[in-house]
Amino acid sequence: MTLWERLWETPQATMWEQLHQDFEVASYVRLLVRAESPRSSAIVWGQVKQFAESLGLSVSGMARNRWTIGTTEDEDMPSAGNASPVASLTARLKAVADG
Structure with a gap:
């Protein structure tokens, strides 16, 4: 598996996709x-x-982006056998609102 593929399997990839950061990940x-x-x-x-840091790949980068990785128990998710990998990642990575 390439580095590119491994990065896109991380929970942070959910946010990169939402923010259209494919160029930043490639860079x-x-x-x-x-x-x-x-x-x-x-x-x-x-x-x-x-x-x-900017991509949230470090602890300090996650904190600066206000991202946290939760567990699937935090969400009302379908059973693991029915959930797609992307849906699972989305449930695990949440943007934390200011406050």
């Missing part, structure tokens, strides 16, 4: 691949960290 993937090359610099790693 993060390209930058991460660049950062992992042998000649990468600390500047590139800093940019990777910033992207991860």
Whole structure:
């Protein structure tokens, strides 16, 4: 499985889809691949960290975006056998309102 596919299976992907952030996710993937090359610099790693934060891929990024990952018990969900993976992710990731 590619990094792109793994990222789109995360609960955060629900919000990326709603916010039309496919370009940002693609940019993060390209930058991460660049950062992992042998000649990468600390500047590139800093940019990777910033992207991860903005995409909610870190604890601090989730908090800054006001996102929380809940459990499926938090929602009135159909049985696990009937729920699609996307529906399950949607139930687990909730945008927390200001307050």
